[in-house]
Amino acid sequence: MKRAFSGVQPTGNIHIGNYIGALKQFVELQNEMETVYCIVDLHSITVPQDPKELKEHTLDVAALYLSVGLDPEKSIIFIQSTVPAHTELSWILTCHSYTGELSRMTQFKDKSREKESAPAGLFTYPLLMAADILLYDAQFVPVGNDQKQHIELTRDIAERFNNKYGETFVVPQYKGTKVGARIMALDNPTNKMSKSAENEYSRISLLDSPIKVKKSIMKATTDSDNEIKFDEENKPGISNLLTIYSVFSGMEVGDIEKKYKGCGYGQLKKDLVEVVNDSLVDIQKKYNEIRKSEELIKILKEGREKAQTISQKTMERVKSKLGLVRF
Ligand code: AMP
Numbered sequence: 304m305k306r307a308f309s310g311v312q313p314t315g316n317i318h319i320g321n322y323i324g325a326l327k328q329f330v331e332l333q334n335e336m337e338t339v340y341c342i343v344d345l346h347s348i349t350v351p352q353d354p355k356e357l358k359e360h361t362l363d364v365a366a367l368y369l370s371v372g373l374d375p376e377k378s379i380i381f382i383q384s385t386v387p388a389h390t391e392l393s394w395i396l397t398c399h400s401y402t403g404e405l406s407r408m409t410q411f412k413d414k415s416r417e418k419e420s421a422p423a424g425l426f427t428y429p430l431l432m433a434a435d436i437l438l439y440d441a442q443f444v445p446v447g448n449d450q451k452q453h454i455e456l457t458r459d460i461a462e463r464f465n466n467k468y469g470e471t472f473v474v475p476q477y478k479g480t481k482v483g484a485r486i487m488a489l490d491n492p493t494n495k496m497s498k499s500a501e502n503e504y505s506r507i508s509l510l511d512s513p514i515k516v517k518k519s520i521m522k523a524t525t526d527s528d529n530e531i532k533f534d535e536e537n538k539p540g541i542s543n544l545l546t547i548y549s550v551f552s553g554m555e556v557g558d559i560e561k562k563y564k565g566c567g568y569g570q571l572k573k574d575l576v577e578v579v580n581d582s583l584v585d586i587q588k589k590y591n592e593i594r595k596s597e598e599l600i601k602i603l604k605e606g607r608e609k610a611q612t613i614s615q616k617t618m619e620r621v622k623s624k625l626g627l628v629r630f
């Protein structure tokens with residue numbers, strides 16, 4: 304049986320980019336293979352976090368996982384810090400990787416650029432991510448395309464380890480969506496939609512009110528020729544809106560172009576507001592039921608038990624290959 308593993312950071316503002324690039328795939332894969340999904344709280348402390356908010360955001364993401372359609376009967380859902388093997392393997396991988404390869408990671412370069420001195424955790428971040436994936440013998444990692452480089456590094460480290468000690472790790476593959484692996488910011492379609500951008504209208508969060516969704520879409524940056532055509536290079540703004548429309552409506556981009564032939568951007572935007580709000584209403588209704596329920600903690604505890612069983616087996620294998628004394 305094949306297995307997929309992925310994780311999302313509990314940093315608030317889970318947006319439709321996260322949904323389209325990652326969460327939607329998580330749900331689809333549940334019916335194709337074993338699926339393990341984590342809330343990666345230890346990754347989020349690579350930058351300063353308010354402890355109270357971190358706790359709330361961790362449970363928020365867990366509730367969102369369930370609200371978008373993850374089913375605890377099908378998927379293992381757990382919090383990264385509740386399974387100690389993640390940090391344990393991460394150290395072992397740190398000893399099998401090079402500072403040169405870590406310093407080439409674009410996410411590290413972006414995140415450390417404006418800082419006078421960057422926390423070491425930002426630098427070793429991809430090794431904790433590699434540990435997450437390799438612990439579960441995952442063949443597939445469903446993520447947005449900003450994470451592709453981290454998966455490549457994970458593959459390199461897994462292969463290096465296997466070559467040195469004999470077959471130990473499954474070498475994983477990046478799994479991206481055909482449509483929407485990189486959703487762009489609404490206010491500037493040359494940047495990716497991000498949780499941390501200052502302008503809140505640059506993104507649509509899954510928990511946004513209908514009014515906020517409307518404002519964000521109506522304000523979205525487009526071009527001035529008013530022709531509704533998918534052309535990412537020359538018309539990134541309208542192409543991004545078409546992608547979002549396609550994912551939330553289930554219509555092909557070509558059919559949407561046909562539907563709006565001769566119409567202006569205003570009409571497309573107005574309809575897109577409805578399409579997005581219709582989907583978010585369902586997610587938010589479920590979210591409000593689950594977020595405060597005791598069921599949520601029960602699911603996370605069960606997830607932890609299952610994750611622990613799998614990851615401990617991997618750790619035993621790794622430790623014995625390395626020559627760490629076991630008794
Ligand atoms: P993060 O919040 O950084 O943990 O990201 C969660 C998931 O969402 C990862 O798989 C990312 O690759 C994906 N993701 C983040 N931003 C975008 C975006 N703008 N478009 C598509 N996928 C994204």
Ligand code: TRP
Pocket residue numbers: 308309310311312343346431432433435436444445446450453
């Ligand atoms: N680095 C990923 C992100 O920022 C989150 C993540 C951590 C992850 N560990 C992972 C994704 C393991 C996939 C698999 O989006």
